[in-house]
Amino acid sequence: MLSAExxxxxxxxxxEGEVRPGDWEHVTEAAAAPGEGQFAGRTRFIxxxxxxxxxxxxxxxxLPPVGLGEVMRAGSVVEVTExxxxxxxxxxxxxxxxxxxxxxxxxxxxxLKIQPDTASPSTFLGALGMPGxxxxxGLLDVGALKEGETVVVSGAAGAVGTxxxxxxxxxxxxxxxxxGGAEKCALLTGELGFDAAxxxxxxxxxxxxxxxxxxxxxxxxxxxxxxxxxxxxxxxAMHARVVVCGAISQYNAxxxxxxxxxxLSLLVRRARMEGFVVFDYAPRFTEAAREIGGxxxxxxxxxxxxxxxxxxxxxxxxxxxxxxxxxxxxxxLELV
Amino acid sequence: MLSAExxxxxxxxxxEGEVRPGDWEHVTEAAAAPGEGQFAGRTRFIxxxxxxxxxxxxxxxxLPPVGLGEVMRAGSVVEVTExxxxxxxxxxxxxxxxxxxxxxxxxxxxxLKIQPDTASPSTFLGALGMPGxxxxxGLLDVGALKEGETVVVSGAAGAVGTxxxxxxxxxxxxxxxxxGGAEKCALLTGELGFDAAxxxxxxxxxxxxxxxxxxxxxxxxxxxxxxxxxxxxxxxAMHARVVVCGAISQYNAxxxxxxxxxxLSLLVRRARMEGFVVFDYAPRFTEAAREIGGxxxxxxxxxxxxxxxxxxxxxxxxxxxxxxxxxxxxxxLELV
Numbered sequence: 001m002l003s004a005e006x007x008x009x010x011x012x013x014x015x016e017g018e019v020r021p022g023d024w025e026h027v028t029e030a031a032a033a034p035g036e037g038q039f040a041g042r043t044r045f046i047x048x049x050x051x052x053x054x055x056x057x058x059x060x061x062x063l064p065p066v067g068l069g070e071v072m073r074a075g076s077v078v079e080v081t082e083x084x085x086x087x088x089x090x091x092x093x094x095x096x097x098x099x100x101x102x103x104x105x106x107x108x109x110x111x112l113k114i115q116p117d118t119a120s121p122s123t124f125l126g127a128l129g130m131p132g133x134x135x136x137x138g139l140l141d142v143g144a145l146k147e148g149e150t151v152v153v154s155g156a157a158g159a160v161g162t163x164x165x166x167x168x169x170x171x172x173x174x175x176x177x178x179x180g181g182a183e184k185c186a187l188l189t190g191e192l193g194f195d196a197a198x199x200x201x202x203x204x205x206x207x208x209x210x211x212x213x214x215x216x217x218x219x220x221x222x223x224x225x226x227x228x229x230x231x232x233x234x235x236x237a238m239h240a241r242v243v244v245c246g247a248i249s250q251y252n253a254x255x256x257x258x259x260x261x262x263x264l265s266l267l268v269r270r271a272r273m274e275g276f277v278v279f280d281y282a283p284r285f286t287e288a289a290r291e292i293g294g295x296x297x298x299x300x301x302x303x304x305x306x307x308x309x310x311x312x313x314x315x316x317x318x319x320x321x322x323x324x325x326x327x328x329x330x331x332x333l334e335l336v
Numbered sequence: 337m338l339s340a341e342x343x344x345x346x347x348x349x350x351x352e353g354e355v356r357p358g359d360w361e362h363v364t365e366a367a368a369a370p371g372e373g374q375f376a377g378r379t380r381f382i383x384x385x386x387x388x389x390x391x392x393x394x395x396x397x398x399l400p401p402v403g404l405g406e407v408m409r410a411g412s413v414v415e416v417t418e419x420x421x422x423x424x425x426x427x428x429x430x431x432x433x434x435x436x437x438x439x440x441x442x443x444x445x446x447x448l449k450i451q452p453d454t455a456s457p458s459t460f461l462g463a464l465g466m467p468g469x470x471x472x473x474g475l476l477d478v479g480a481l482k483e484g485e486t487v488v489v490s491g492a493a494g495a496v497g498t499x500x501x502x503x504x505x506x507x508x509x510x511x512x513x514x515x516g517g518a519e520k521c522a523l524l525t526g527e528l529g530f531d532a533a534x535x536x537x538x539x540x541x542x543x544x545x546x547x548x549x550x551x552x553x554x555x556x557x558x559x560x561x562x563x564x565x566x567x568x569x570x571x572x573a574m575h576a577r578v579v580v581c582g583a584i585s586q587y588n589a590x591x592x593x594x595x596x597x598x599x600l601s602l603l604v605r606r607a608r609m610e611g612f613v614v615f616d617y618a619p620r621f622t623e624a625a626r627e628i629g630g631x632x633x634x635x636x637x638x639x640x641x642x643x644x645x646x647x648x649x650x651x652x653x654x655x656x657x658x659x660x661x662x663x664x665x666x667x668x669l670e671l672v
Contacts, residue, residue: 061604230595244603259566259595267580267611268397275603 006031008101009072009315015056017254018323021316023056024072031103039088041078041104046315046333047125048322049075049159050223053251062277071099072315075130077114077121078104088113095124100315102335118293119303126159126330127296127303128289134245134278135163135221136288140171142276143219143243147172150213152232155223155248156197157184159330164221165194166301167292173219176212178205178228180325187328191302206231216269219243225250226258233262242266242273252323304329309336342367344437345408345651351392353590354659357652359392360408367439375424377414377440382651382669383461384658385411385495386559389587398613407435408651411466413450413457414440424449431460436651438671454629455639462495462666463632463639464625470581470614471499471557472624476507478612479555479579483508486549488568491559491584492533493520495666500557501530502637503628509555512548514541514564516661523664527638542567552605555579561586562594569598578602578609588659640665645672 005028012025034040055066055073066073076099080092085108088094096111098104114124126132138160139145151168155161156177165175165188176196177188185197196212198205205228209217216237222229225247233242250257266273281288295301306327308318318333341364348361370376391402391409402409412435416428421444424430432447434440450460462468474496475481487504491497492513501511501524512532513524521533532548534541541564545553552573558565561583569578586593602609617624631637642663644654654669 225600244600246603247600250600257597257600259597259599261593261595263595263599263609264561264580264583264586264593264611266609267582267613270612270616272608272610273599273602274608275600276606277603280606 004031004103005029006101006103007312008099009312011056011066011068011070011072013068014058018252019053019056019316019319024316025069026313032105034082034084034105037085038105038107039080039083039085039092039094041080041094041098041106043076043078043098043102043104043312043335044093045077045122045125046100046312046335047075047129048315048319048327048331048333049130050155050246050248050251050322052319053248053323062279071101073097074100075125076100076104077124093121095121095129100312102312119296122305122307122330122332122334123296123303125332126305127163127301128292130278131159131330132163132292133281133285133288134160135167136292137278137281137284138221138243138245138276139164139167139219141281142274143221143241145171145173145219148174149218150174150176150215150237151219151221152176152178152209152213152217152235153221153223154178154200154228154232155246156188156194157328158223160245161221161223162188162192162304162329163292163301166192166295168219169193170295170300174213176209178224184328187304192304200228206234209235216240221245222247224248225260229260230262233260233265236265236269236271238269238271240269240271242271244273244275248323306331307334308332309334311335340367340439341365342437342439343648344435345648347392347402347404347406347408349404350394354588355389355392355652355655360652361405362649368441370418370420370441373421374441374443375416375419375421375428375430377416377430377434377442379412379414379434379438379440379648379671380429381413381458381461382436382648382671383411383465384651384655384663384667384669385466386491386582386584386587386658388655389584389659398615407437409433410436411461412436412440413460429457431457431465436648438648455632458641458643458666458668458670459632459639461668462641463499463637464628466614467495467666468499468628469617469621469624470496471503472628473614473617473620474557474579474581474612475500475503475555477617478610479557479577481507481509481555484510485554486510486512486551486573487555487557488512488514488545488549488553489557489559490514490536490564490568491582492524492530493664494559496581497557497559498524498528498640498665499628499637502528502631504555505529506631506636510549512545514560520664523640528640536564542570545571552576557581558583560584561596565596566598569596569601572601572605572607574605574607576605576607578607580609580611584659642667643670644668645670647671
């Protein structure tokens with residue numbers, strides 16, 4: 001394995017607007033050997049996340065930006081190929097932030113050894129990974145969800161959205177999902193058990209929210225920002241909570257983010273809008289994974305994955321799928 | 337008194353943008369006599385509040401809009417001239433929502449009998465009235481202010497702003513006020529004891545906030561919205577609270593409210609933005625008035641009033657002063 005080649009995707013230039021193929025550099029270097037107390041691994045699954053767009057901009061955020069010339073940051077699952085670390089053995093599956101590359105070396109810090117009998121490895125990038133944790137803590141902790149409330153989630157067919165809706169259902173709430181396209185909407189109300197779905201491409205979202213949430217929205221979980229956020233703000237129940245998780249509609253905006261012009265609804269409805277970063281909840285990930293794992297086991301939560309099979313060279317076009325809304329559920333690149 | 341004339345200001349048409357003199361109707365009718373269990377009163381002081389602009393629009397809010405042809409809603413202090421109500425005697429001073437008119441009749445519900453020895457009557461429209469209550473509960477309850485934190489307030493020289501800053505100082509916080517004009521700023525840092533003041537007319541607010549709140553804003557109390565809200569959002573400390581009290585910069589906007597484009601700062605800073613309506617705190621007004629009264633008595637809070645002397649016919653132009661930023665402290669029309 002020592003002489004193996006390590007194919008990597010590095011950031012070549014900072015994108016303006018949508019990320020383009022030319023923003024990346026495809027590099028091949030020799031795979032490194034593990035030092036004392038380290039393991040080497042071969043990448044099996046790479047996570048694609050909306051947050052990646054933010055990491056590419058050179059501005060202060062909750063994580064430093066990916067540097068020019070650096071391997072693109074990404075969560076992944078690797079299989080251990082060689083180890084001098086007492087905690088990891090050849091064949092172990094490990095989740096971590098290993099980046100978009102074929103081979104990794106790690107001292108194990110900040111990683112999670114996967115028990116493969118609990119769920120398929122890619123689940124640890126989705127339902128049991130950051131998207132699942134994001135949905136769980138955003139909804140229950142930031143959103144302070146109570147049984148019987150009405151929850152609306154945008155980006156509902158995405159990795160976080162599918163989990164938000166299903167966790168809310170598991171908690172005894174009414175759930176309305178907003179997604180793009182009839183197929184996604186059918187999936188939400190069919191397989192995933194949402195009470196209603198709104199196709200923002202063909203429906204007037206504000207009117208549809210009045211229909212499907214006639215008593216107002218108690219918790220709005222926002223993944224998209226823009227016009228949909230404004231429509232939701234116009235339909236809040238008293239003392240509503242708006243959970244700001246992301247704004248995928250705005251990430252590629254080159255003329256500035258569009259602010260929610262209906263924000264004064266917070267005043268009239270005595271409501272709050274609150275942001276969070278999932279990493280802050282790291283000490284409680286085990287607790288969340290246990291509860292989510294239970295729901296997966298008893299069938300209340302369905303794991304929805306959109307797996308693209310390919311090589312690391314397929315990363316750029318797979319990332320584009322995410323911002324074009326071409327995925328349903330958690331988007332993963334499986335290296336074959 | 338029965339034959340007295342009652343001059344009133346009624347809403348003639350719904351304003352577009354800034355309220356104009358032609359939006360009002362000046363009406364004279366005979367003053368009504370009090371029925372059984374009622375009192376009649378002569379208006380002494382009329383309150384002018386930014387919230388009045390919202391009451392003039394025909395859209396759902398926390399209070400119904402003022403109807404066309406109705407006497408304009410306003411808080412005021414009246415002196416009882418005649419009474420068959422056991423709780424009120426001739427000469428009593430009473431605060432209530434009596435409207436812009438010279439003479440009123442009331443059964444006493446929703447009113448407050450003023451003990452004139454505690455403070456001057458107009459104080460019950462300002463520091464001990466709705467503006468004081470708004471500052472108190474917005475800052476301490478919604479804003480969850482803690483000693484030692486950094487507070488920034490916009491509209492700082494207004495009725496609510498002057499109280500927000502002084503209450504925050506009384507609670508041991510660092511206070512930065514944003515106001516329009518050198519004179520107002522000098523007043524904030526001089527007489528009112530603010531730690532710093534920013535003149536939004538001549539300074540770059542964002543840069544000035546970085547200077548005066550170098551560790552970030554813990555509580556931002558927003559009375560104005562617009563660009564100043566965006567500047568504050570860009571300068572939040574971790575876990576900051578943005579208290580949405582009003583948006584005077586946007587009330588007269590005819591091309592729609594400008595949403596805060598920096599709202600994603602809530603995410604990065606794990607911050608929240610929350611609205612409230614002071615009437616919800618009515619059961620606790622006595623508690624607040626007691627604490628504020630104590631601070632006034634011991635000199636920690638200075639009551640700042642801008643009193644215009646005139647007749648109810650002066651109401652329209654006095655209201656314009658408010659939206660043009662021509663007042664410092666609580667704006668009151670005293671009928672002479």
